[in-house]
Amino acid sequence: METRAISLLKNHGLRKTPFRLRVLEIFFQHRDIAMGNAQIEKTLGEFDRITLYRTLKTMEEAGIIHQAIDGSNEMKYALCSDNCTVHNHADDHAHFLCDSCGVTTCIDHIMTSPMRLPGGYSLDKVNIALTGTCPSCN
Numbered sequence: 088m089e090t091r092a093i094s095l096l097k098n099h100g101l102r103k104t105p106f107r108l109r110v111l112e113i114f115f116q117h118r119d120i121a122m123g124n125a126q127i128e129k130t131l132g133e134f135d136r137i138t139l140y141r142t143l144k145t146m147e148e149a150g151i152i153h154q155a156i157d158g159s160n161e162m163k164y165a166l167c168s169d170n171c172t173v174h175n176h177a178d179d180h181a182h183f184l185c186d187s188c189g190v191t192t193c194i195d196h197i198m199t200s201p202m203r204l205p206g207g208y209s210l211d212k213v214n215i216a217l218t219g220t221c222p223s224c225n
Contacts, residue, residue: 091115099149106134110142114152114166121155121163121182121191157184157191158216165193181215187224 092111096103113122113130127139143164146152155163163182181194194217202210 095151099151101145101149101151106138107142107146110139110146111151114164118166119192121157121165121193123161123163125161127164155182155191155193156214156216157182158218159184159191163191165191168195181217183217183219183221185221185224186218187220190221190223192221 092108092115093103095111096107101107109131110127113127124139124143127143128134128136131139143152147154147164150167152164153167155165157163165182181197183192183194184190185192197215202213204210
């Protein structure tokens with residue numbers, strides 16, 4: 088996994104640091120779910136919170152992770168798809184929050200009709216937050 092993390096950082100123009108590699112390893116281990124700061128912090132163990140905040144912000148700006156807006160009040164992050172870049176996040180997909188276990192999952196390929204906005208509006212991003220029960224809790 089570390090080789091994959093090194094490659095990802097290199098492809099996005101970021102320096103390889105031990106902390107960034109640790110954070111990416113956590114995201115690779117939880118590839119299909121979004122994680123909040125508390126979950127990431129718990130997995131990291133001992134660390135500096137400011138360093139984590141800066142690392143997450145840097146990775147988001149580089150197109151490695153994205154914010155997973157799931158309708159909760161918690162900031163969560165998930166790995167981006169392979170085609171995200173600094174200038175283009177291709178993460179317009181739904182985020183499903185399970186009411187039972189609290190896990191947020193990225194759901195790709197949900198068909199939605201094109202958004203039609205009134206004249207003068209310009210759409211930059213769409214956030215689709217779904218709630219219900221995940222397969223593990225059903």
